[in-house]
Amino acid sequence: MKPVTPFHKVLIANRGEIALRVIRSAHALGYRTVAVYSTADAHAAHVLAAHEAVCIGEPLPAQSYLNIPAILDAARLTGADAVHPGYGFLAENEDFAQACRDAGLVFIGPSPEAIRAMGDKAGAKRLMMAAGVPCIPGYQGEDQSAEHLAIQAAQIGYPVMIKATAGGGGRGMRLVHQANEFAELLRSAQSEALNAFGDATVILERAIEQPRHIEIQIFADRHGHAIHLGERDCSVQRRHQKVIEEAPSPAVDAALRVRMGATAVAAVKAIAYEGAGTLEFLLDREGHFYFMEMNTRLQVEHPVTEAITGLDLVAWQLRVAAGEPLPMQQEDVRWQGHAIEVRLCAEDVPAGFMPQSGTLLQWQLPEGVRVEHALADGASIPPYYDSMVAKVIAHGRDRANALRQMQSALHDLVALGVKTNQSFLQRSLAQPVFAQGGATTAFIAQHEAELLHEVSDSRALAVAAWLLHHSGGAALSASRLAHSLPVAVHLSLDGTRHRATVTQTSAQQFSVQVADASHAVTMVSHGTNGVRLIVDRVLQSVPFVRDGQSLWLHWAGRPYQVQDLTREVGVRPGEQGGDGKVRATMNGRVVAVSVAVGDRVQAQQALVTLEAMKMEHVHAAPVAGTVTAVHVASGDQVPASRVVVEIQADVPPAAKEA
Numbered sequence: 001m002k003p004v005t006p007f008h009k010v011l012i013a014n015r016g017e018i019a020l021r022v023i024r025s026a027h028a029l030g031y032r033t034v035a036v037y038s039t040a041d042a043h044a045a046h047v048l049a050a051h052e053a054v055c056i057g058e059p060l061p062a063q064s065y066l067n068i069p070a071i072l073d074a075a076r077l078t079g080a081d082a083v084h085p086g087y088g089f090l091a092e093n094e095d096f097a098q099a100c101r102d103a104g105l106v107f108i109g110p111s112p113e114a115i116r117a118m119g120d121k122a123g124a125k126r127l128m129m130a131a132g133v134p135c136i137p138g139y140q141g142e143d144q145s146a147e148h149l150a151i152q153a154a155q156i157g158y159p160v161m162i163k164a165t166a167g168g169g170g171r172g173m174r175l176v177h178q179a180n181e182f183a184e185l186l187r188s189a190q191s192e193a194l195n196a197f198g199d200a201t202v203i204l205e206r207a208i209e210q211p212r213h214i215e216i217q218i219f220a221d222r223h224g225h226a227i228h229l230g231e232r233d234c235s236v237q238r239r240h241q242k243v244i245e246e247a248p249s250p251a252v253d254a255a256l257r258v259r260m261g262a263t264a265v266a267a268v269k270a271i272a273y274e275g276a277g278t279l280e281f282l283l284d285r286e287g288h289f290y291f292m293e294m295n296t297r298l299q300v301e302h303p304v305t306e307a308i309t310g311l312d313l314v315a316w317q318l319r320v321a322a323g324e325p326l327p328m329q330q331e332d333v334r335w336q337g338h339a340i341e342v343r344l345c346a347e348d349v350p351a352g353f354m355p356q357s358g359t360l361l362q363w364q365l366p367e368g369v370r371v372e373h374a375l376a377d378g379a380s381i382p383p384y385y386d387s388m389v390a391k392v393i394a395h396g397r398d399r400a401n402a403l404r405q406m407q408s409a410l411h412d413l414v415a416l417g418v419k420t421n422q423s424f425l426q427r428s429l430a431q432p433v434f435a436q437g438g439a440t441t442a443f444i445a446q447h448e449a450e451l452l453h454e455v456s457d458s459r460a461l462a463v464a465a466w467l468l469h470h471s472g473g474a475a476l477s478a479s480r481l482a483h484s485l486p487v488a489v490h491l492s493l494d495g496t497r498h499r500a501t502v503t504q505t506s507a508q509q510f511s512v513q514v515a516d517a518s519h520a521v522t523m524v525s526h527g528t529n530g531v532r533l534i535v536d537r538v539l540q541s542v543p544f545v546r547d548g549q550s551l552w553l554h555w556a557g558r559p560y561q562v563q564d565l566t567r568e569v570g571v572r573p574g575e576q577g578g579d580g581k582v583r584a585t586m587n588g589r590v591v592a593v594s595v596a597v598g599d600r601v602q603a604q605q606a607l608v609t610l611e612a613m614k615m616e617h618v619h620a621a622p623v624a625g626t627v628t629a630v631h632v633a634s635g636d637q638v639p640a641s642r643v644v645v646e647i648q649a650d651v652p653p654a655a656k657e658a
Contacts (some may be wrong), residue, residue, distance in 0.1 A: 002222045004323030007082035014086025017372045019046035025314035038064040040382040045374040059384040082106035091297035108321040118294040121165040138205035159207035164193030170240030171196045210440040212283040216264035227330040228261035245301035250437030307339035307395035338399040344390040357383035361417030361545040366409035383587035411557035460555040462512040462519040464562045465489040465500035492563040580647035588612035590636045625649040
C-alpha cells in the first residue's frame with residue numbers, strides 16, 4: 001500500500017478565477033486556504049476568499065507569481081502543508097514541484113519526474129513515439145540553430161508549425177506557410193517562448209490542415225489506477241489559444257472515444273502519473289488522431305467535463321494528492337447531456353484581439369449558467385497577466401439546448417468599462433458551421449470577416465445620444481421651448497463618429513434623429529447604473545455607466561463604448577494616424593525595438609514589439625519614411641497611447657513637383 005500524505009492547509013499558487021475555483025472545493029472539503037498575491041492584486045477576489053493571504057511582490061520585473069522562494073516562504077509563514085498550483089504560472093514547472101517536495105509540502109499535482117517527462121514537448125513526443133502512440137511527423141532534436149531548423153522545416157514540408165517545447169496556451173507557436181517566412185516567425189516564437197517560459201527551445205511539426213483539437217481528460221492515483229473522463233473539443237481557437245470548448249465533441253463517436261481514451265490511459269500509466277492531466281490530440285478529417293502534447297495539470301476548460309460527469313475535479317485532485325485511490329473505476333463513469341464553455345477575454349477584437357486592461361466599471365452575471373470569475377464592479381484588470389477574465393459554462397440535455405442557453409447567457413451578461421470579446425463570442429456561436437458542429441481549428445480564420453463584423457444598430461446610437469443628452473441636464477427641462485428645440489449630440493460609437501439630434505417632446509418623451517432614422521424614446525425609470533426605456537414601442541432595460549467623457553452601455557445583448565466628442569480631445573488608444581507617430585495600442589512592456597533614428601522604413605515594417613498579458617504585439621510603420629525619434633527601449637513599461645516611434649513620411653513625387 002502506497003503511503004498517504006494528509007494535509008490540512010492549502011496554499012494556492014495562482015490568482016483570479018482558478019484560485020477562487022480551488023478555494024471553493026478546498027473549503028467544501030474542510031481545508032484551510034492561503035492566497036498569494038502581487039501588489040497589483042492586493043484587493044482581488046481570491047485574496048478576500050482565502051482564510052489567509054501573503055503578498056509576494058511586485059508584478060514586474062520580479063514576476064511575483066513565478067517567484068518560487070517567495071511562494072515557499074508564504075507557505076512557511078502561514079503553516080500551509082500543501083500547494084495547489086492552479087493552471088499556468090508554475091503548474092507545469094518541475095522545479096517548483098521539486099521545491100515543494102524538498103520543503104516537505106504536498107504538491108497537488110503530478111511528480112516532478114512526470115512533469116519533466118511530459119512537460120517538455122520534444123521529450124514527451126519521443127516518449128509517446130516509443131510507446132506506440134501516433135504522433136505528428138516533425139523535428140524534436142537538440143540542434144536549435146536557425147539554419148538547422150530551416151533545413152528541417154524544408155524536409156518536413158510546408159506548412160510547418162513551430163512550437164515552444166516548454167510552452168502552453170498558444171505562446172511560442174507560429175504557423176509557417178512558406179520558407180521565406182520561417183526566419184522571422186522562428187525569431188518571434190523563440191522570443192515569446194523565452195519571455196513566457198524562460199526557454200526558447202522549439203520543435204517543428206507538419207501542420208495538419210483543418211484538424212479538430214480533441215483532448216482527453218485523465219485521472220490517475222498513486223496506486224496504479226488510471227481512467228479517462230471523456231473528451232473535450234477545443235477546436236475554436238485564435239492565435240492557438242482556445243476560445244470555445246465543448247464536451248462531448250460533435251466529431252467523436254463512442255468507438256473513437258474508447259480508442260482515444262485507451263491511448264491516453266496507457267500513456268499516463270507508462271510514466272506512473274498521478275493526478276489530473278490532459279492528453280491533447282489532433283483529429284484529421286479521416287478520423288486519424290495524433291498526439292500533440294500532455295498538459296500535466298488541470299485545464300482551463302475542465303468545467304465542461306465536470307458538467308457532463310457531475311464530478312468535482314478539484315476535489316479529486318485534493319483526494320488523490322492526500323493518497324486516496326480514485327473514487328470510481330472506468331466502467332462507473334457516465335456522461336450526461338452536453339456542455340459548452342466560452343472564454344470571456346479583455347481584448348479589442350477589431351484591433352486584432354489586442355489585450356485590454358483597466359477598470360471593470362459594471363459587472364452583472366446571467367442566470368441559469370455557471371460563471372467562473374473573480375470580478376466585481378470596480379475590479380482592476382491589470383496588464384501583467386492573461387487576458388481571460390471569466391468563463392461561462394452552459395449545460396443542457398443536448399448540444400442544441402446547451403447552445404441556446406449559452407447564447408441567452410451572453411446576451412444578458414454585462415461587462416462595461418473594458419473592451420471584451422463578448423460580441424465576437426455571440427457571433428461565433430451563431431455562425432452556421434459552429435452551430436451545426438462542424439468547426440475545426442481553421443474556423444476563425446475561415447470566417448474571420450463574418451465573425452469580426454459588428455452589425456450596426458441605429459437604436460443603440462439613439463440610446464447613446466439620449467443618454468449623453470440626458471446626463472447633460474438638458475433633458476430635464478420642462479419648458480415648452482426646450483421641448484421644441486432639437487439638440488445636436490456629437491459622439492463616437494465604437495470608434496465611429498456620428499451626429500444625432502435629440503428633441504424633447506414631453507416630460508419623459510423624446511425623438512432622436514440618427515442619419516435617416518428617427519426613434520421614439522420614452523424614459524420609464526432612471527438609476528445610477530441603468531435606465532428603463534421604451535424605444536420604438538419596446539420596453540428594455542439598458543445598463544450603463546459614465547466614466548468621464550466615456551459612456552459604456554449594454555444594448556440588445558452587446559456592449560458599446562461611447563465618447564462624447566463635444567468634450568473629447570486628443571488621440572485615443574490604437575489610433576495610428578498619417579502623422580508618422582506610432583502610439584502604443586495598449587499598456588505593455590517593450591520586448592524589442594527593431595529600428596534606430598535615421599533608419600529608412602517601409603509601410604507596415606516592424607518597429608517595436610510590446611508584450612502584454614503574455615502575448616507579443618508588433619507595432620508597424622503606418623507610412624514609409626525615415627525614423628526621426630525612438631522614445632522607448634527594451635524593458636520599458638509603456639501606457640496606451642504613448643508615442644513610441646516617430647517617422648518623417650516620404651514626400652510623394654507629385655507633391656514634390658507641386
